[in-house]
Structure formats: C-alpha cells, structure tokens
Amino acid sequence: MTYKAEFRVWRSAGANTSDGALVDYTVEVNEGEVVLDIIHRLQATQAGDLAVRWNCKAGKCGSCSAEVNGKPRLLCMTRMSTFGEDEVITVTPLRAFPVIRDLVTDVSYNYTKARQIPAFTPPAGVAPGEYRMQQIDVERSQEFRKCIECFLCQNTCHVVRDHEENKPAFAGPRFFIRAAELDMHPLDAREDRKDFAQREQGMGMCNITKCCTEVCPEHIKITDNAIIPMKERVVDTKYDPLVWLGSKIFRRS
Amino acid sequence: MTDIERHPYDVVVIGAGGAGLRAAIEAREQGKRTAIVCKSLFGKAHTVMAEGGAAAAMGNVNPKDNWQVHFRDTMRGGKFLNHWRMAELHAKEAPDRVWELETYGALFDRTKDGKISQRNFGGHEYPRLAHVGDRTGLELIRTLQQKIVSLQQEDLALHGDAEAYLKVFAECTITTLTKDGDRISGAFGYWRESGSFILFETPAVVLATGGIGKSYKVTSNSWEYSGDGHALALRAGATLVNMEFIQFHPTGMVWPPSVKGILVTESVRGDGGVLRNSEGKRFMFEYIPAVFKAQYATSEEEADRWYADPDNNKRPPELLPRDEVARAINSEVKAGRGSPAGGVFLDVSTRLPAEEIRRRLPSMYHQFKELADVDITAEPMEVGPTCHYVMGGVEVDPDTAAAKVPGLFAAGEVAGGMHGSNRLGGNSLSDLLVFGRRAGAAAAAYVDAIGPDRPPIAEDQVAAATTEALAPLTGVAGENPYTVQSDLQQTMNDLVGIIRREHEIVEALGKLETFKERAKRVTAEGDRPFNPGWHVALDLRNLLLISECVAKAALERTESRGGHTREDYPKMDPVWRQENLICSVDGDQVTITHQPLPVMPTELLSLFEKEELSKYMTTDELSTLDTTAGEGGRP
Numbered sequence: 001m002t003y004k005a006e007f008r009v010w011r012s013a014g015a016n017t018s019d020g021a022l023v024d025y026t027v028e029v030n031e032g033e034v035v036l037d038i039i040h041r042l043q044a045t046q047a048g049d050l051a052v053r054w055n056c057k058a059g060k061c062g063s064c065s066a067e068v069n070g071k072p073r074l075l076c077m078t079r080m081s082t083f084g085e086d087e088v089i090t091v092t093p094l095r096a097f098p099v100i101r102d103l104v105t106d107v108s109y110n111y112t113k114a115r116q117i118p119a120f121t122p123p124a125g126v127a128p129g130e131y132r133m134q135q136i137d138v139e140r141s142q143e144f145r146k147c148i149e150c151f152l153c154q155n156t157c158h159v160v161r162d163h164e165e166n167k168p169a170f171a172g173p174r175f176f177i178r179a180a181e182l183d184m185h186p187l188d189a190r191e192d193r194k195d196f197a198q199r200e201q202g203m204g205m206c207n208i209t210k211c212c213t214e215v216c217p218e219h220i221k222i223t224d225n226a227i228i229p230m231k232e233r234v235v236d237t238k239y240d241p242l243v244w245l246g247s248k249i250f251r252r253s
Numbered sequence: 254m255t256d257i258e259r260h261p262y263d264v265v266v267i268g269a270g271g272a273g274l275r276a277a278i279e280a281r282e283q284g285k286r287t288a289i290v291c292k293s294l295f296g297k298a299h300t301v302m303a304e305g306g307a308a309a310a311m312g313n314v315n316p317k318d319n320w321q322v323h324f325r326d327t328m329r330g331g332k333f334l335n336h337w338r339m340a341e342l343h344a345k346e347a348p349d350r351v352w353e354l355e356t357y358g359a360l361f362d363r364t365k366d367g368k369i370s371q372r373n374f375g376g377h378e379y380p381r382l383a384h385v386g387d388r389t390g391l392e393l394i395r396t397l398q399q400k401i402v403s404l405q406q407e408d409l410a411l412h413g414d415a416e417a418y419l420k421v422f423a424e425c426t427i428t429t430l431t432k433d434g435d436r437i438s439g440a441f442g443y444w445r446e447s448g449s450f451i452l453f454e455t456p457a458v459v460l461a462t463g464g465i466g467k468s469y470k471v472t473s474n475s476w477e478y479s480g481d482g483h484a485l486a487l488r489a490g491a492t493l494v495n496m497e498f499i500q501f502h503p504t505g506m507v508w509p510p511s512v513k514g515i516l517v518t519e520s521v522r523g524d525g526g527v528l529r530n531s532e533g534k535r536f537m538f539e540y541i542p543a544v545f546k547a548q549y550a551t552s553e554e555e556a557d558r559w560y561a562d563p564d565n566n567k568r569p570p571e572l573l574p575r576d577e578v579a580r581a582i583n584s585e586v587k588a589g590r591g592s593p594a595g596g597v598f599l600d601v602s603t604r605l606p607a608e609e610i611r612r613r614l615p616s617m618y619h620q621f622k623e624l625a626d627v628d629i630t631a632e633p634m635e636v637g638p639t640c641h642y643v644m645g646g647v648e649v650d651p652d653t654a655a656a657k658v659p660g661l662f663a664a665g666e667v668a669g670g671m672h673g674s675n676r677l678g679g680n681s682l683s684d685l686l687v688f689g690r691r692a693g694a695a696a697a698a699y700v701d702a703i704g705p706d707r708p709p710i711a712e713d714q715v716a717a718a719t720t721e722a723l724a725p726l727t728g729v730a731g732e733n734p735y736t737v738q739s740d741l742q743q744t745m746n747d748l749v750g751i752i753r754r755e756h757e758i759v760e761a762l763g764k765l766e767t768f769k770e771r772a773k774r775v776t777a778e779g780d781r782p783f784n785p786g787w788h789v790a791l792d793l794r795n796l797l798l799i800s801e802c803v804a805k806a807a808l809e810r811t812e813s814r815g816g817h818t819r820e821d822y823p824k825m826d827p828v829w830r831q832e833n834l835i836c837s838v839d840g841d842q843v844t845i846t847h848q849p850l851p852v853m854p855t856e857l858l859s860l861f862e863k864e865e866l867s868k869y870m871t872t873d874e875l876s877t878l879d880t881t882a883g884e885g886g887r888p
Contacts, residue, residue, distance in 0.1 A: 014779065032509020034624070044735040048786030049779025053294070055475040058515045058620060060391065061297045077623050100446050101783040111295065115415060119403030120358030128352035129311075132367035138360045142385060145360060145392060146615075149296055185358065 001031035005080070007038060008090040009050065012101045020099075022090065029080050035091065036064055036075035039103070051102040059217060062150030066103045067092045072152040072215045094155040095162075110151050113171045117178055118196065121189040133186045144181035144226060146218045147174060153212035153222060159205050171201035173212035173222045179203075180226035194233050203230060257450045257715065262288045264696045265440050265455040267427050267482060270298035271390075272665025272685035272692070273461030274397035275350075279693025280459075281404055281419045285700055287693075288453060289401075290422045290442065292462075292477045296398045299463050299475055300685070303390025304518035304616065305374055306382025307686070308679030309347035313368040315563070318379040320344040321860050327680060328861075329544075330376040330574045331644070331673020332815045333830055333869040334495070337853040338651035339671040343680070343687050350686035351383050357400040359392055361385055373523040376574040376677040378548075379563075387518045387616050393682055425451060427481070428791055429718040430458060430489040430661070433708030437489065437660030441718040445788070448781020450722070452715060456708055457696040459654075460486060460647060460663040461689065465499075467792070468800045469640035470739075470746040473505055473516040479792035480799035482667035486647045487798060487843075491656040493836040494669040494848075496645035496799070497806035498816040500676055501751045503578035505639025508594035512624050514639040517599065517617060519678045521634075522571040524613050525560055526601035528582070529633070530590035536597075537570035540581035544868045545573060576675045576815050579638040583751055586637065596637030602630055638751055642681065644672045644816055645806070648835060653695035654688050660699060660708070664692035674815025725790035731776035734790035741768050741796060749804050754820045758808040765801050769841065772797055801843045802836040809834055809845050827871040 008022045025046055027038055036054055043050050054064040057076045064075040069090050083089055097105035153173040160166050171179075176197060183193035197203040208231075210223045220226075264280040266273045269291030280287040291298065310323040323344035328335055351369065355361070361383050362370040371380040385392040401419060409415040424445035431439040431452075440453040462482030466474025483493055504517040522528070530536050538556075541549045549570045550556035556569035571578065582597050592598055601610055607630035611618050614629070621627040621634060646669030647656050654662045665685040672680065725734065748761035772793050777786035812826035813819050833848045858866070858878065867875055 030510065032625070033511040037511045043785055044733075044739075048733065048735070048777060049784045051783040051785060055293055055297050055299070055477065056302050057475065058302070058512070059623065060388070060616065061293075061301050061475075063293060063297050079624070104446075104783055107294070115402050115405060119399060119406055122356045122358075128349065128356050131352075131355045133360075133363055134367055135363040135370075138363060142360050142362075145385070145395060146388065147395075148301070148391065182358075185360070188358075 003029055003085050005029045005038065005085065006088045007042070008088060009039070009042070010092040010099075010102060011050070012099060014049070014101075022092075033080045034076055035068055035073075035078040035080065035089070038080065039075060039091065051100070051104045053104050060148060062148035062217075065094055065150045065152050065155065067094060072156045074150055074152070074217050077217055094151070096155040096157075096160055107151055109167060110149070110154060110172075110174065113175050114178070116171070116200065117175060117182070118190060120182060120185065123187045123189050126187070131187060137186045140184040140225070141181040143220055144177040146220055147177060148218060149174065150217060152215040152217065156211045156215045158209065158211065166202075166205065169202045170205050173206075173227070175201060176203055176206070176230065177220060177222055177226040180230050183230065194230055197230055203227065206231075257452050257719070259452045259454060260288065261454045262286050263455065263700045264288070264457045264459065264693070265290060265453045266459040266461055266693070267440065267485070268292075268298070268461030268463060268665070268667070269295060269421065270300040270461060270463055270665060270685065271393050271397060271682060272667075272689035273298070273459070274394070274401060275686050275689030276459045276461055276662075276664055276693035276696070277419060278397065278400055278404065279690045280697045283694060283697035285418075285697045287419050288422055288455070289420070290425050290427055290440070290453070292426050292481070293424060295421045295423045296394055298394060299478060300390045300394045300682070302473065302475075302516060303393070303682055304387040304516065305520045305523065306372055306384030306389045306679050307347070307351055307393065307682035308374065308377060308381045308677065309351040309383055309683050310344060310379075310381060311348045311351065311369060311371065311383070313364050314371040314380040318381060322378055323347070323381065324857070325860050326377050327677060328673070330677035330680070331675055332825065333673065334814065334850065335673030336651055336670035336851055337857055338851065339688070341857060342651060342691070343671060343684055346687045347683035350683065350690065354393070354396050354686075357396045357403075359396040361392070372520060373568075373572065374678045375519055375522065375572045375578070377679065382523075382679040384520070386612075387520050387614050389682065422451070426788070426791070427485065428722050429714070430485050431710055431714045431718070432489060432658075433711065435490070435659055436708055437658060438708035439710050441715060443722060446783055448784060448787070450719060452710070454710055456703055457660050457662065457699050459692045459696050460656075460661065460667050461665050461685075461692070462667045464643045464666040465796070465799045465803070466640050466643075468742060468745045468796045468803070469750070470742040471505065471514040472640040473502060473514055474640065480795045481792070482663065483646060483802070484795035484798045486656055486658075486661065486663065486667075487802075487836065487838040489658050489661060491658045491661055492648040493645060493802055494648040494833050495674070495806075496643070496669075496802040496836050497810050497834065498644035498674045499640060499803065500575055500642040500644060500816045501579040501638040502641035503575055503582050503638055504599055504636040505641075506625065507592070507596035507635050507637045508625060515620070515624070516639065516641065517634060517636050518614070519575070521599060521601050521614060521617060524601065525604040526571070526599055527569070527604065528571050528578070529598045529600060530585045531592060532590055536585055536590070537573065537578065537581055540577060540584070541570050541573065542577060544865075545577070549573060574675055574677060576818075579751060580818060582636070582638055592635040594635050596635040598633040599636045600633035602632055607631070640746075642666060642676055644674060644676055645669045645803075652691065653698075654692035655695055655699075662692040662696050664688040674817060722791060725775055725777045725787055726781065728774060728776040731774040732771055734775040734777060734786060734793055737768055737771050737775055738789055738793055738796065741765075741793075741800060744768075745800055745803070749800075749807055752818050752820050753807050755808065758804055761804050762801070762808070765797065765804060769797055798838065798841070798843070805843055805845050806834045806836060825869075827869060827874070830869055831871070831874075
C-alpha cells in the first residue's frame, strides 16, 4: 500500500526559494492517509520549517484550509486515496487571503467582519433558565451554527476571490449565515437582521452561484437555506410593488 | 530588550478554550483590562473537539436530578479522590453556567416542553448533558467567542476602541512567566506569525492551557496540548496534583493508522451503541467492578430495557466510567478477541434507525464516512483506547482557582483536583465554565487587592527568556526536534500508558533523562516567522517536564485507581485514597511529595450510603464516620 507520491507545495521566499514558488517533493504515502499527513511527513523529514495551520485533524476546527489541485479543501479531510498514485498533487494556500508563509494565510478579514455583525440580543425580561424554544425552531439556526469557520466559502466566493476591492463592502457567505442564524433565532430581540445584511454586509452583491455551498465541509446549505431566504425577505419589503405604491400614496417610508 | 513589544494588562488569560474565554469574559465584566493569549486562531481551541455535552443537574429530562446526585456521581467517577469542594461547587454552579450561555446566544437541543435537552452519559445517574447533537464543544466555543465579540462591540460604542478592555492575541505562545519575588509580574512569549517576542506586564495570569495529550503517541488531542500551562506553573514555583491520573478514552478510532486516536464520542454508547468483541459478545457485562455492581445491569435484556424505562432498570455496563471501559477493551484485545485493526467493535447500526443515527450523531457519521469509509448506520466501528484527558493539574484553591504562587490562577483541564482519579464525560465542559468564571473573578479581585502596587518586570528574566527561546535556532546542526518528540511519545505510550508496571516506568524515567539531554541540543532549520520546527523544539521542554511528573507520580502510587492502573498493584487501596501526590520542580528535577487529601465534611459524606463508603475508606476513617455522621445513610 505504501508508495511514493509527487507533491508540489507552495513555499514562500526564504531558505528554499528567493521568491516564493512551487517546490517539488517526493514523499511516502501509506494506507488511509490524508493530505495533512503527507504535509506533516514533509515537515518531519524534508522541510522542518514548512508552515501549515492545523489543530484537530478531524474536520472539526477548520484550521487546515488550503487548496489541493486548485480546489479549496480541509487538508485533514482530503484522503490520498481520492488521487491516482501517479498524480502530482499541488498544495497551495487559500487564494483570497494574503499569504503569511507557505500554506498559512492572513484570515483577519474574517475576524473583522465577525465583529461588525451586531451580537445576539437577549430577549428583555426572560431570566436565564427561562428560555423556552422548540427543537423544530432552533434547528434552522443550528444548521448554520455547525460552521467550523474554515473560511473555504469566503475563499471560493468570486465576489472577493479575485476582487480585493470588494472586501470592504462584502462580508461573505460565512457571515451571511451568521446573519441568517440570528434572524432565525427564536429569541433574538433584534428585528433588522435582514436589512442589516443587505445594507451593511453587501448581501446584494451575491448572485447565488452556490460555490460556497459546494465547498462547505459541513455541508451547510449556505445559499439555499440562508442567503436565498434572506434575500427573498429583503425583496419582500424593499421591492414589493404594492408596498412601493403604498409608500408613494400614503407617504410612508 | 528594546525590540520586544510590551503590553500592560490587568489580567492575562493564557489559553482560549472554554475555560480561558469564560475567565476573560468574567475579568472584563469586572472592569479589568484583559488579554486573551491563544496559541492558535481565535475559536480553534481544543474545546471544539468536545462532542457529548456539558453535565449540569438542571433536571429537565429527569426531575429527580439535583446537585447532590451530580456531586455523588462525580465523586464515584473519581473514585473519591476528588477535591470535595471543587466537586461541590461544580455540581452546584453548573446549571447556572449553562443557562447563562443561552443569554449569550447558544442554541442547545430542546426537550418537548422547550427546555434544554439532556442526554445520558457514562457514570451519570440521570440524563444530564446539555448538548447540540454531537458537536457541543463547537457550540460552547462559538458562543463564548461571540460573547467576547459582543463585549468588544460594547467597548467600541463606549470607548471608541473595540479592544480597549478585551483583546485577543491570536497565534501567540507564552514560554515563560516572569516574577517579582514570589508573585507573578508578567508573561513572555512569541508571535507565531513573525517569530518576534512579546511581553505582557501583568500582576495576574490565568492559565487555561488545557492538557498534555501530546506526550502520548495515540491521543485525541491536537498539537497544542503540550502541557504548557502545567510547565509554566511548575517553573513559576506552583505545584501540580494527581499527575499520575490520565484518562484514556475508551473509544478512539483505530483505523486507518493516520487517524488512530481521534475521538469517537461517548454519546454513541449513551444513545444505545454497544461494545462487542470478535466473537460478537457484549463483553462489558464481564467487567462490572464490585463498587459499581449496584448500579449496572447484569443482563442484556435489562440493559436494553433501561433506555426506555430508566426508573425500573439498571443501566448498561457500556456506560460505566471511562477508566473501566478502557481497561475492559484493553483486556479483550490482549486476550485475542479484538477487531482486525486491534480494537473492539462499537455498534450503533443495529440499535437505532439510520435516520436517527444521522440526526443524533451527525459528526460521527461524517467522520467515519470521510476518514475510514465506514457507514456507521450500516456497520460497526472499530474503536480502542486513546489518551484523552489529564485529571492532574495545577494545585488550586477550589473557590478562587488560585495556585500557590500569588497572581497565578488555573482553570479547566490544566487545573487539578476536581475530577479525582477519573473524570466523568460531560464534566469537562461544565468544569471549565464553572472554574473559568471563578478564576476570572478571583484574578480581578487579586488585582483590586494589590491596588497600585504593581509588580515590576525584572529585565534579567526577560533576557534569559529570550536566550532560552532562541536556543533551537542558534544552535549548530543539532538533532531534529520532531525525532525527539516522536521518541518521547512512543515511550510514554509504551511504558507509562493505560496499564503500568514498575520496571517499565523506571525504564521510561531513564529514557526521559536521555531525551532531556537530546532536547538541549535540538536545532530547527529556517528562521523565525511561522516556523513549526522551532515551535516543536520549544514545546518539547514542556512535554518532557510534564512526562517526568506523570512517570514519577505513577511510580510512586502503588495502587490502581481511576486513570492509573498498576499491573503490579491491581487493587484500589483505601490508604492511598487519603494521599495526594504533589509535583514541584527545582532546577530541572521533579520532586514528588505526599499530601493528605482534604477531608470531606459530614453533610456531604452523608449523601452516600455507608456501605458504599466502606468500599473506598479505611477502617479508621469508617469508625470516625460512625461517631460523627451517625448512620451515614443518605436521605
């Protein structure tokens, strides 16, 4: 079962390359291994300073995000058996974020966006221990709380992937599901989550290509269950022709 | 030292898992300028790996549950070696800490009447674990993370700076605590990204660094779990308690080799999963120890009836405390009745409908499907013991989480005493909320108490810390740190693992001495920015120190109890129950001393039947009990 695989790994400028380049490695692969195992073997045997982020190695923490043969993936959940033994495997850092070193990128954009969403607002007059919610009502938000913040959806979203200029105005799919989660939270006291997503998070820039849903390792239906319902309800209030007409006639707005 | 960035804070919390975040929230709510130093990115800490739930006697599913029952279960689980006061505070305060999370936005699974649902777990008499499917730890960390963001939003509105009172220093590792005389004066470390150094000037440090799992080869723990807090505390002059007690979780994945050790949640058994050997036998019935005979079913029929009618049947032995189940699996494999990959079979596929399995255990379904090509709704899993948790840790005052060194506090896995010789599943998430909050509050109170008398930084300590941290990069062509780390892990796994023998522990201690020598000469290639080889070299110092504590304490304790099994001393010894083993360090030598276990007050002792206590206590203790506690029977 053991064989030698050809790996091409992005290395930043440093001891190995003067300018940042793909570096070729030949490395042992054993049965059942994932790409992260191979990266670790490179660290332990050939490239002690190869930088990679990882923690749980079980698909639960979302740290080891990178691109394998150009596809955004968790390195710990990408099995070597999905590739042919003679296939060259290229591992590169997430493209939408600035590279810090090798496979590690600066994902601070996401933490900045997280801080811009108004937090959960507890219902007035409900004491701790007195919260009552039905399972069916919490399940909608629970789907979005499965998010492990791997930021693969942020990385793949074409609104920012090759458009740095869109970043200030666009929060990205991870934070649209955060907005949806709070909007659907049975006890959140804020009423303006949808408006906020439209007005402040740039949800209007999303044109529903579903790339985010495709790369989500938690299989969260980001587009269908969060973005589209949020957009529809924004449309209901913002662009409904009757509401528009009414607002003109009765001067409501 | 002018090139070192310096940050004055009131309280510095090291570690950003559940305990650290809860401590930081508390310190900030008490008006203290608080720094959270986290080894990884914010929100990635090991707490996310917790699956089953947070144990809290809310009584939502079975109204008979209350703090006394929870206290009793915790003491039983720990084989009565727990610090009674920690177990008491934990059982009393856990429900409030869980309910509080709902006010931060947490969404637990619900009961039919809309309360927080609670599930069964090993060693807990009633359904007690608040949970979200099998990803409770993720919910907990995300909730606390989002609470911190919300406090930062308040600070932005109030002070124009989101980080005025609460700042996260992500991918930053502390290597040394500095002191002013006896008391804490600061924390020195490096930024992962740049490799440059950072100094926190602070009178109060809360350690919340988690465990030591990376000293073992097969572990459910991530690379971060290198005993940093344990080692920082020791080097700062604090003490560790109970380091011989390590929990090997009975069910880790065993195949494929690259995922060996990854956790398979106890919820699989809580929700009906059973353990079978290669002969198809439910072997756990053979392994019910005398102390637990009264609480566990003796036939498969009764065990199966318990899921639907827990009031009239005893619980299945698959739900014995973790130490018992881990040893049983170990024995079955040793007796040649193991699975092909060297574990046993854990089967839920014949116990629940496929749809129900996917709903209740989504991340287990996902994990086995993606990593092992096993569909757990259709076939059994192969599982075996994996190093999961250290019961031992920094010796703290139960009420304040204060260590022996003024200004030093510890909460969560890094603290010792709460779980005795074995932790019950679900008691970790509640532990870190209860004692995280207490540590944050006590650190704030300590800062108030010292007032303007802030400890100055001794510059020679900073210089020494710098030299020490740079050593692996400045040395010439030494050994690869990964090799030493891997030899250490193999040694601890083989010689101070789940079943221990005197000659093997002695052998391990001999090897540890050679590893210490080798570790002094390791060098890392490359330079300072994000250099994992360098980081491994620095973590290695901690791993070695802590491994020595574990091995020395394991050699000293000549009995078997909870997470410490001596093949040469297989019995639990009531005389040893009165003893705590305390580790301290002088230079680079670990010393073990004996210290009496704090004596449980009569009103708590009276929660137990005398017959049960007689299984744990010496005749002397029992006779004192007769004179002080009368019948000793519980109400």
